[in-house]
Amino acid sequence: MRKLFYIPLTMILIGFASCTVDDGGYKDYFLISGMIPVHAVPGDTLEVIGSGFGLESESIVMALNDQDLDIIHISDTSISVKIPEYVNFNSYDLSIRRGSQSYNREYQIKDYHAPRISGIIPFGASAGDIITISGQYFPTEESKVYCFFVDYNSNPIELLEVEEFIQLKHDSIVLKIPETMPSKIQDELFGDAVFFSFDSLGIEQDQFSLHTTFR
Numbered sequence: 124m125r126k127l128f129y130i131p132l133t134m135i136l137i138g139f140a141s142c143t144v145d146d147g148g149y150k151d152y153f154l155i156s157g158m159i160p161v162h163a164v165p166g167d168t169l170e171v172i173g174s175g176f177g178l179e180s181e182s183i184v185m186a187l188n189d190q191d192l193d194i195i196h197i198s199d200t201s202i203s204v205k206i207p208e209y210v211n212f213n214s215y216d217l218s219i220r221r222g223s224q225s226y227n228r229e230y231q232i233k234d235y236h237a238p239r240i241s242g243i244i245p246f247g248a249s250a251g252d253i254i255t256i257s258g259q260y261f262p263t264e265e266s267k268v269y270c271f272f273v274d275y276n277s278n279p280i281e282l283l284e285v286e287e288f289i290q291l292k293h294d295s296i297v298l299k300i301p302e303t304m305p306s307k308i309q310d311e312l313f314g315d316a317v318f319f320s321f322d323s324l325g326i327e328q329d330q331f332s333l334h335t336t337f338r
Contacts, residue, residue, distance in 0.1 A: 153177075155219070155226055160237040162230070163206045168195070169230075171202045171219065182222075187215040187230065206232065236260040238321045250303060253289065256296040262321055263291045269321070270300075 153175035163169055169192075176183060180194040185204050192204040202219075210232050217230035240258040248254055262268060265288050271279030283301070290297035 153219075153221060153224060153226075158230075160239055162233050162237045164233060164236055165206060165210050166208045167206045167236075169204050169206055171204075172200065173202075174200055176200070176202055177221075184218075184220045186218050186220075187232075238262070248300065250301060251286070251299070253297060253299050256298075257294065259294060261291070261293050261296055263293060265291065267321060268296060268298075 153173060155171060155173040157172040159170045159172065160167065171185075176197060176199055178197060178199065180197045183194065183197065183202060185192045185194065185202065187206075187210065190207070190210075192206070194202060194204050196203040212232055212234050214229050214231050217228055219226040236259070238258060238260045240256060242257050244255045244257075245252065268285075268288075268291070269279075270283040270285060272281045272283055286299040286301045288296075288298050
């Protein structure tokens, strides 16, 4: 049985923006729930997922450090910005501001694309099932794909051993999950949820949780 890998989902969960609304005319907070991709290359389009953004691009300011980013699309649930072609590979302070509200987090510009998961079939699976993961920029080495059991906060706890890797391609991964749950799994596990990632620690990559039923 080969070691299990965990595959990140196309989206990393983030906390929500904190701040009090001032007299700028906005009645609600904006909330941030994810970013696609979880790290970018120069020239990428970064999409911020959430709610309460409104429809006026001039009301929102996004920046990497002190460099304002061009907003190319905005809706109440997402904002898309262009990462400049000339930006250096580094870690930056990504900020989102509207009125008195602000949100800040570290965001990395790297020299390679972050894996992006667009879907998993079946969404719910049983032990022994074959799982197909589709997306982009996947590694093609078994040692770089991971699966974890997770806790209530979707933090990886225990590696799950994959029964078999059937296919590893840049746009799809097909694997078979085991028939039984390891006996060493503890009570802190969140049911039968399995967490996929391309990061062995599960902290920097896109995330996707799959609920499975083990016999």
